[in-house]
Amino acid sequence: xxxxxxxxxxxxxxxxxxxxxxxxxxxxxxxxxxxxxxxxxxxxxxxxxxxxxxxxxxxxxxxxxxxxxxxxxxxxxxxxxxxxxxxxxxxxxxxxxxxxxxxxxxxxxxxxxxxxxxxxxxxxxxxxxxxxxxxxxxxxxxxxxxxxxxxxxxxxxxxxxxxxxxxxxxxxxxxxxxxxxxxxxxxxxxxxxxxxxxxxxxxxxxxxxxxxxxxxxxxx
Amino acid sequence: xxxxxxxxxxxxxxxxxxxxxxxxxxxxxxxxxxxxxxxxxxxxxxxxxxxxxxxxxxxxxxxxxxxxxxxxxxxxxxxxxxxxxxxxxxxxxxxxxxxxxxxxxxxxxxxxxxxxxxxxxxxxxxxxxxxxxxxxxxxxxxxxxxxxxxxxxxxxxxxxxxxxxxxxxxxxxxxxxxxxxxxxxxxxxxxxxxxxxxxxxxxxxxxxxxxxxxxxxxxxxx
Numbered sequence: 001x002x003x004x005x006x007x008x009x010x011x012x013x014x015x016x017x018x019x020x021x022x023x024x025x026x027x028x029x030x031x032x033x034x035x036x037x038x039x040x041x042x043x044x045x046x047x048x049x050x051x052x053x054x055x056x057x058x059x060x061x062x063x064x065x066x067x068x069x070x071x072x073x074x075x076x077x078x079x080x081x082x083x084x085x086x087x088x089x090x091x092x093x094x095x096x097x098x099x100x101x102x103x104x105x106x107x108x109x110x111x112x113x114x115x116x117x118x119x120x121x122x123x124x125x126x127x128x129x130x131x132x133x134x135x136x137x138x139x140x141x142x143x144x145x146x147x148x149x150x151x152x153x154x155x156x157x158x159x160x161x162x163x164x165x166x167x168x169x170x171x172x173x174x175x176x177x178x179x180x181x182x183x184x185x186x187x188x189x190x191x192x193x194x195x196x197x198x199x200x201x202x203x204x205x206x207x208x209x210x211x212x213x214x215x216x217x218x219x220x
Numbered sequence: 221x222x223x224x225x226x227x228x229x230x231x232x233x234x235x236x237x238x239x240x241x242x243x244x245x246x247x248x249x250x251x252x253x254x255x256x257x258x259x260x261x262x263x264x265x266x267x268x269x270x271x272x273x274x275x276x277x278x279x280x281x282x283x284x285x286x287x288x289x290x291x292x293x294x295x296x297x298x299x300x301x302x303x304x305x306x307x308x309x310x311x312x313x314x315x316x317x318x319x320x321x322x323x324x325x326x327x328x329x330x331x332x333x334x335x336x337x338x339x340x341x342x343x344x345x346x347x348x349x350x351x352x353x354x355x356x357x358x359x360x361x362x363x364x365x366x367x368x369x370x371x372x373x374x375x376x377x378x379x380x381x382x383x384x385x386x387x388x389x390x391x392x393x394x395x396x397x398x399x400x401x402x403x404x405x406x407x408x409x410x411x412x413x414x415x416x417x418x419x420x421x422x423x424x425x426x427x428x429x430x431x432x433x434x435x436x437x438x439x440x441x442x
Contacts (some may be wrong), residue, residue, distance in 0.1 A: 109393040116389055120380045129439040130376045134390065137372060137432050141394050144421055148397035
């Protein structure tokens, strides 16, 4: 992960060419675009984990969904903040109510609502089930939100990497972008696993505390 | 309670309507709230008729959306607390039917009065008379989606402390498409396609809502 970040950042900040229109500010792209991808990727992870949790009741899926949410929310926030910093020199405003920024903002709201629902219950099992349902409802809604916001306003430049007919972005810029995307993905997986381990440990602690309490009651 | 061809929905709705009628002063609060919110906008943006006429449809929609949130917290909570939900399940009533009945009642008692009151707020805001029809049409078509999304959020938060705030947090992002297309219907340029898409979002919300709400209730009753 660190190696990917190091190479990616070197390519992005030093070795990649500057844009003839946007000068050095184009380098924000290498931080911004992978964050946007991972913001969606994290939500997909949550949605799949929630589906697994509802269908097969696998306890690890709940842990995975819960652990992924804050990471995804941070990716979304990073995407919005860097986008805003990028927008100032290129568009002249911090914030444009254009389609993509607005849908990412709504995505952030959905992350926050999802995390709020998780923390609203004392009972872990109930929280997991309710959050899983919400995640799936959100997953159904996300394409509609994206579409409605697109319909509402399209001001952003059209997608330039994933489209039929190959990428329109120059290979010199695409390579560092993809390395950065790989670095982000590795970061996601690493932190996800760390958070899942922490979550499991805290569950174990809770159970141990309960047992101790019950043992003490037995003594009295 | 015997489940007829409609799965007992008719009986459930009748019961709900009687309950709402018994505490009808509570229902009026949402209407007052709706008018107050709508009348706050002129204070905030200034009384210029041109400005208000331009944003009138948006104001009506946002006010209606917020007013719809008010009664959601009490949608399932009382029935979960006093054991009515459990009684219904024990008597063989499907939770999906319960959810549908709640959605219908919420729409009839909260959303429909708002729609009926809309000409008043539209007149207050000086909305051009031509958009009244499309504004009402949009609200009629869009508010069932709000009831459906709201019922899902209410079912997921049964038994949660300060559930009302959480419901708002869950409903508002999901209601964005309804708001966009609903306001779009009143836009003379975009009206036609907005109407179609509003129909799509409402149908989808109505298709998914009962099952998601019933799943939420099932979680709450475990």
